[in-house]
Amino acid sequence: MRRRTLLVTLAFVASPALGQIPPAAPPAPPPAVANVFVSLTTDAGAITVELERAKAPITVGNFLRYVDQKRLDNTTFYRATKVAAGYGLIQGGVRNDPKKLLPPIKLEPTTVTGLTHASGTLSMARGGPPNSATADFFITIGTMKSMDADPTQAGDDALGYAAFGHVVSGMDVVNKILESPTSPTEGEGVMKGQMLAPKIRIITARRVPAPPAEPAASPAAAATPPPAP
Numbered sequence: 001m002r003r004r005t006l007l008v009t010l011a012f013v014a015s016p017a018l019g020q021i022p023p024a025a026p027p028a029p030p031p032a033v034a035n036v037f038v039s040l041t042t043d044a045g046a047i048t049v050e051l052e053r054a055k056a057p058i059t060v061g062n063f064l065r066y067v068d069q070k071r072l073d074n075t076t077f078y079r080a081t082k083v084a085a086g087y088g089l090i091q092g093g094v095r096n097d098p099k100k101l102l103p104p105i106k107l108e109p110t111t112v113t114g115l116t117h118a119s120g121t122l123s124m125a126r127g128g129p130p131n132s133a134t135a136d137f138f139i140t141i142g143t144m145k146s147m148d149a150d151p152t153q154a155g156d157d158a159l160g161y162a163a164f165g166h167v168v169s170g171m172d173v174v175n176k177i178l179e180s181p182t183s184p185t186e187g188e189g190v191m192k193g194q195m196l197a198p199k200i201r202i203i204t205a206r207r208v209p210a211p212p213a214e215p216a217a218s219p220a221a222a223a224t225p226p227p228a229p
Contacts, residue, residue, distance in 0.1 A: 037050050
């Protein structure tokens with residue numbers, strides 16, 4: 001009897017505890033936030049931009065509200081700041097049209113988003129305090145690190161501008177707008193002489209599917225020498 005009792009006891013000890021709840025599986029990681037693509041159809045051609053929704057959610061969300069509510073339709077690129085040949089920026093938007101403006105948004109500096117003002121960057125324009133951007137935006141031609149946030153600077157220069165996307169097609173159109181004629185008298189302050197004449201109309205701004213990825217070169221093709229001349 002003692003042997004039987006001992007065997008039963010050992011079997012109980014070796015078995016999983018009755019009613020034991022298995023450890024919970026670790027939570028699944030949140031789904032990746034997909035970038036959004038928008039096409040700006042202009043009088044000069046189409047410009048397609050990729051918006052960094054995960055990195056700059058406030059700024060991208062604001063821009064998409066203007067796109068989805070068609071507030072950018074029939075607006076313009078109205079400014080071209082040409083610093084040197086092939087270097088500068090173009091600026092567009094609603095130009096304070098009260099019928100199209102939405103409330104200003106909080107600035108997302110590049111020190112927070114990790115973005116930078118490389119050539120082809122889409123960024124928010126503002127003419128006042130850091131949290132004053134609304135609808136107007138600019139596209140850089142050439143790298144403009146001076147637009148990035150720089151904590152070593154004082155005051156407003158420490159915060160920079162809110163980059164939130166980049167051009168994926170249509171940089172030829174961007175360069176064409178940069179080289180368009182400007183009025184020598186229109187504009188105020190630093191913008192005098194930078195106002196496009198005529199302005200370039202933004203006919204529509206619409207979300208578009210992501211462009212197809214470019215196929216990778218075949219290793220075999222890459223290894224094949226070119227034919228003899």
